[in-house]
Amino acid sequence: MSSEPPGFELPLRLLLGFRVLIDDLHAELARQGHAGLRPMHGFVLQAIGPHGTTAAELGRRLGISKQAAGKTVDALERLGYLARGSDPRDARRKVVRLTPRGADCLERSARIFDDLRGRWADALGAERLTALEEDLRRMTPSNLFQLDVPGWFGGG
């Protein structure tokens, strides 16, 4: 009879796993010339994607208010990762696009994430990692970016 771990360990381990990966990512990003980024910024760049979006759309995608999305865009714009443009077909929309620096960061992030995943595969075995991912996919919502996280954790 194997004693099971207390139930509260699972969420904590999930969070710690996330944390470890993100910390490693940002340590490496900083080494590659992208210091100053906050943990969530990478995901915001990822969520914006190569084609750009608007603040309102980004908010919907991330599950936060358009105002909050707008503030985040402000921050990333100040850091030089995003640029705002206007849409000739709709004067209300302000399209947010990655700058070259933003695109560079996104590419590096992708490579680093793949590398980190490779390290997990080395440590755990490819099959077990695949199984882990499958299991998580089964237990989590499909919308990868509906993180919500910033707001939901701190409260507000």
Next chain:
Amino acid sequence: MSSEPPGFELPLRLLLGFRVLIDDLHAELARQGHAGLRPMHGFVLQAIGPHGTTAAELGRRLGISKQAAGKTVDALERLGYLARGSDPRDARRKVVRLTPRGADCLERSARIFDDLRGRWADALGAERLTALEEDLRRMTPSNLFQLDVPGWFGGG
């Protein structure tokens, strides 16, 4: 040749897994009379434990400043989950202890977490869940509570 998922999916799934569990926990806690708790509050109660601590010690345990820990204690005290007492042997220390309500919440949380873990076990199979936990244990630091999270995510 099975195509591997992009590396950035793994951290996101870990985070989403955490989120799902915590959301479920708090939905159930609210149903059981403990509405108004923030996601991190449960972990703070957990980290305080049945014997109580001080704000400074709690801060060290959680990996945040004593001031931040103090503020969190304030919040939980306002909500009726914690009570401050004084230590006769050290007039500087203000011992923070769970109130009956706090202890009740902690017990219920434990039961709910076990139940949620059981649901994952049903969905994934006990062996796979055990493997998942083992793998995460292998890839994450041992100090379960050194979350840091609040500060590190939002930035500051």
Next chain:
DNA sequence: ACTATTTCGACAACCATGTTGTCCATTGTA
């Protein structure tokens, strides 16, 4: 015993990020 250092708790100032509410310009529709 007296002093110097450490520790605890509190307060203040500041920053980041979220929320809601309001308002205006623009677009699309009845």
Next chain:
DNA sequence: TACAATGGACAACATGGTTGTCGAAATAGT
């Protein structure tokens, strides 16, 4: 043409974390 919906900006507010400072109390050192 009038009206509703949308996008963006601004303001006010709450939370939670940080650093810095300070006084009170405990501890170490001479």
